[in-house]
Amino acid sequence: xxxxxxxxxxxxxxxxxxxxxxxxxxxxxxxxxxxxxxxxxxxxxxxxxxxxxxxxxxxxxxxxxxxxxxxxxxxxxxxxxxxxxxxxxxxxxxxxxxxxxxxxxxxxxxxxxxxxxxxxxxxxxxxxxxxxxxxxxxxxxxxxxxxxxxxxxxxxxxxxxxxxxxxxxxxxxxxxxxxxxxxxxxxxxxxxxxxxxxxxxxxxxxxxxxxxxxxxxxxxxxxxxxxxxxxxxxxxxxxxxxxxxxxxxxxxxxxxxxxxxxxxxxxxxxxxxxxxxxxxxxxxxxxxxxxxxxxxxxxxxxxxxxxxxxxxxxxxxxxxxxxxxxxxxxxxxxxxxxxxxxxxxxxxxxxxxxxxxxxxxxxxxxxxxxxxxxxxxxxxxxxxxxxxxxxxxxxxxxxxxxxxxxxxx
RNA sequence: GUGAGUGUAGCUCAGCUGGUUAGAGCGCUGGACUGUGGCUCCAGUGGUCGCCGGUUCGAAUCCGGUCACUCACCCCA
Numbered sequence: 001x002x003x004x005x006x007x008x009x010x011x012x013x014x015x016x017x018x019x020x021x022x023x024x025x026x027x028x029x030x031x032x033x034x035x036x037x038x039x040x041x042x043x044x045x046x047x048x049x050x051x052x053x054x055x056x057x058x059x060x061x062x063x064x065x066x067x068x069x070x071x072x073x074x075x076x077x078x079x080x081x082x083x084x085x086x087x088x089x090x091x092x093x094x095x096x097x098x099x100x101x102x103x104x105x106x107x108x109x110x111x112x113x114x115x116x117x118x119x120x121x122x123x124x125x126x127x128x129x130x131x132x133x134x135x136x137x138x139x140x141x142x143x144x145x146x147x148x149x150x151x152x153x154x155x156x157x158x159x160x161x162x163x164x165x166x167x168x169x170x171x172x173x174x175x176x177x178x179x180x181x182x183x184x185x186x187x188x189x190x191x192x193x194x195x196x197x198x199x200x201x202x203x204x205x206x207x208x209x210x211x212x213x214x215x216x217x218x219x220x221x222x223x224x225x226x227x228x229x230x231x232x233x234x235x236x237x238x239x240x241x242x243x244x245x246x247x248x249x250x251x252x253x254x255x256x257x258x259x260x261x262x263x264x265x266x267x268x269x270x271x272x273x274x275x276x277x278x279x280x281x282x283x284x285x286x287x288x289x290x291x292x293x294x295x296x297x298x299x300x301x302x303x304x305x306x307x308x309x310x311x312x313x314x315x316x317x318x319x320x321x322x323x324x325x326x327x328x329x330x331x332x333x334x335x336x337x338x339x340x341x342x343x344x345x346x347x348x349x350x351x352x353x354x355x356x357x358x359x360x361x362x363x364x365x366x367x368x369x370x371x372x373x374x375x376x377x378x379x380x381x382x383x384x385x386x387x388x389x390x391x392x393x394x395x396x397x398x399x400x401x402x403x404x405x406x407x408x409x
Numbered sequence: 410g411u412g413a414g415u416g417u418a419g420c421u422c423a424g425c426u427g428g429u430u431a432g433a434g435c436g437c438u439g440g441a442c443u444g445u446g447g448c449u450c451c452a453g454u455g456g457u458c459g460c461c462g463g464u465u466c467g468a469a470u471c472c473g474g475u476c477a478c479u480c481a482c483c484c485c486a
Contacts, residue, residue, distance in 0.1 A: 007477070059484045063410070081486085107486080112410080114480060123486060188483065199484090253485060263486095277486065301486030324444055358439095360446035375444055389446075 008111070008119025019306050023151065024104060027124050027300075030147045031102040034139065036126050039101040041085040043108075047075040053084035053284055055255025057195060064109040078108035081254075083281065083297055084288070086127045091290045099129045104302075116273050116304045125278070125299035129285065132294040134232035137260045137280065140296050141233075142242050144264060144276060147300075152311060155268045156275070158243070161250035161261050162230040163198075164222045166283055169258070172221045173197055183211050201249040217248040226259055233260055256281040260296065269308050276300040317370065317409070319347040320363035324356055324375040333374050336384065336402065343403045347372070364389060370409070372402075 005011060012020065028038075047067045054060050066078035079085055082103050090096065104124045111117055126143065128136060141158060148156050163169055176197050185193070186205040193200070201212055219230065237244055244262070252261050261279030265272065278298025285293035319340065323333040333349055340347045348366075350359055356373070363371045373385035373394075384402055387394035397405050 004477080064484075109485075111485075112483090113478085117485070121486070125486090204482090274486065299486055304486060322445090356444045357442080357446065362446085364446045371446085373445080377444085385445095387445075392446085394445085 006119070008113040010118065010120075019309060019311070020302070022311075023302065023306060023309070024124070026150050027102075027104075027147060030143060030150060031126060034100070034126075034143050036100040036102040036128075037098060039086055039089065039103055040105070041079075041082065041089045041103070043079055043106065044076050045079055045085055045088065047077040049084050049088055049288070050077055050080060053087070053254075053256055053288060054081070058253060058255060060109065060253065064111055066108045066110055080109045081107055081299065082123060082125060083127060083256075083284070083299070086297075087129070087285055087288055087290070087295070090129060091285065091288060099131070100126070101128075102126045116271065116301070116307065118303060122302040123299045124302060125297055127295060127297035129295045130293050131296070132282070134229050134260075135236055137229075137233045137296060138236035138240065138242070140278065140298060141237060141244070141262055142240060144262075144278070144298055144300075145242055148264065148276075151305075151309065153266065153308065155266060157245060157265045157267055159247040159250050159263050159265065160234075160237075160244045161247050162219055162222060162226060162233075162259050163251065163257055163261055163279075164218060164226040165258055168218070168222050168226050172216075172218050175216050175221060176200070179215055180211065185211070198251040199253075201251050212249060219248060229259060252277065252279055256284040256287070258282045262298070264300075266308050273304060274301075275304045275308070316346070318366075318368050319345060319406070320359070320366065320368035320371045321347055321349040322356060322359035322363065322371055322373050323349070324373075325379065329374060329376065329379050332379060336372070336374070336399070339403060340406070343407070345403070345406055360387075360389075370406075 031038075047065070050065060051061045056062075060080050065080055067075060070076055082105065086101050086103065090099075090101075102125065105122065106120050107123050108120055110119060113119060126140065128140060141160075145156075145158060164172065177193065180189075180193060180197065180200060185200065185208050186203065189200045189203050189205065189208050192203075200208060201215070203209065203212065219227070222230065247263075250261060250263060257279045259280040259282060262277065263274040264276040266275055276298055278296070280294065280296045282294040283292075285291070285295055321333055321337050323329050330351075337347050337349050348368075350362065354362075356375075360371060369389055371387045371389060373387060378384055378396070381396075382399045383396045384399060385394050386397050386402075386405065
C-alpha cells in the first residue's frame with residue numbers, strides 16, 4: 001500500500017528549492033539592512049495563544065486551526081501564523097533588548113486547498129515591537145517594497161489604509177452598522193452584519209459593492225491622533241518616493257490589527273490575491289499579558305510569491321567522476337574525489353561499473369557541468385580527462401595539477 | 410464548510426453509444442556504437458483503469474458512495 005502526502009501539503013525537491021533558497025537569501029539581506037535578526041519559535045503552541053490574538057470569531061480560529069489534545073490533555077495548535085508566537089516568545093524571555101525580528105517557516109490552516117492556498121504553507125515576515133512613530137510604519141512598508149524590488153518584481157501594488165485605534169474601530173463599526181442596517185445585502189453579508197461588519201467592505205458582490213461605494217469611510221472617522229499618525233505615514237512614504245495606493249475598503253482578517261494596514265498585490269498576475277500583508281497591532285502585546293507595547297509587522301506568502309517569479313536559477317557547476325576498469329582504478333578515482341572534496345569541489349562518483357557512454361548519459365541527466373574520466377590509459381599515464389559537457393571539449397590533465405586546473409574554470 | 414470539473418503506465422494523455430489480449434508519446438533498461446552523453450533506429454520494462462459497492466451475460470466505459478487533485482466561493486499569505 002502506497003502512502004501519499006496529506007491533503008494540502010506538498011514536497012519541495014532540490015530543483016524547486018533553487019528558487020526558494022534564492023528568495024531566502026535576498027530576504028535575509030534586506031532584513032539585515034534594516035536591523036532585523038532571525039527568531040525561530042515552535043510550530044506547536046497552546047491553542048489559546050491564537051484564539052486570544054487572532055480573534056475568537058475569525059474564520060482562522062473558528063474553523064481553520066489544527067488543534068488537538070496531547071497526551072496530558074493540553075490543547076495544542078499548529079501555528080496558523082507567526083505574529084502571536086513571536087510576541088509570546090518576546091514576552092516569555094522578558095529581558096531582551098532585541099525588538100526587530102524576522103522569521104521563515106511553515107504555517108498550518110485547515111483550508112480547502114486551491115491556487116495559492118495550502119494546508120501547510122510557508123511565510124516569511126518581520127515583527128517590530130515597541131515603536132509607535134509613523135516613521136516606523138513607513139520603514140516597514142519601505143522594507144517590504146525593497147524586498148520585492150530586489151526580487152525583480154516591478155509591477156507590485158501596495159494598498160494602504162488605517163483602521164484606527166480600538167476606540168476608532170469600535171466607533172466606526174457602529175457607524176457602518178447603522179448605515180448598512182436597512183440595506184439588503186448578499187447572504188454572506190447579512191451574516192457579516194452581526195459578526196464582522198468591516199468584512200462587508202471587501203465583499204465582491206455587486207449589490208453590496210454599490211452600497212459600500214457610498215458607505216462612510218474609516219479614515220473619515222479616525223480620532224485626531226490616529227488621523228495625524230496616518231497622514232504622517234503617508235507624508236513620509238511620499239517623501240521617500242514609495243508608491244502605494246489608498247484603499248479605504250482594506251480590512252484585515254485578524255482582529256489584532258490597529259491603525260496602519262497594508263497588502264501587496266501583483267496586478268499583472270491575473271489574480272487578486274494578496275502576496276503579502278501586514279499592519280500595526282498596538283494592543284496585541286498587552287492582550288497577551290505584556291506591558292502596553294505598540295508593534296507592527298508583515299507576512300509574505302512564499303508559495304504565492306515564488307509562483308510569480310519566472311527567473312531561471314541554475315545549479316552551481318558540479319563534477320561527475322567516471323571511471324573504467326578494475327579495482328585499482330576505482331581506488332585511484334576514490335583518492336582523487338576525496339582530494340577534490342577537500343578543496344571544496346563538489347563531485348560524485350558512480351560505482352555501478354557501467355559503460356562510459358552510460359556514465360556520460362547519467363552525468364548529463366544529473367546536470368553535471370563537467371565529467372572527469374579515468375580509464376586504464378590515464379591510470380598508467382597518471383592523468384585524468386576533464387570533459388566540458390556543454391561543448392564536448394576535453395583535455396588531459398596531469399594528476400598533480402587537477403585541483404589547480406579545476407579551480408581555474 | 411458550499412459548488413463545479415477531473416482521477417487510465419514514473420510523466421502527458423488516447424480509449425467512439427458497455428463487448429472479451431488496455432494503447433501512444435515521453436521516460437527508464439539494453440542494443441546498433443567492448444573507452445565518449447544530447448540526434449536517429451530497434452527491442453525490452455512498466456497498469457489492482459483512485460478505492461468500495463451496485464446495474465449487467467459482460468464495466469476503464471453506466472449509477473451510487475468514498476478518497477484525492479484542480480478551480481471557484483467563504484476566508485486568507
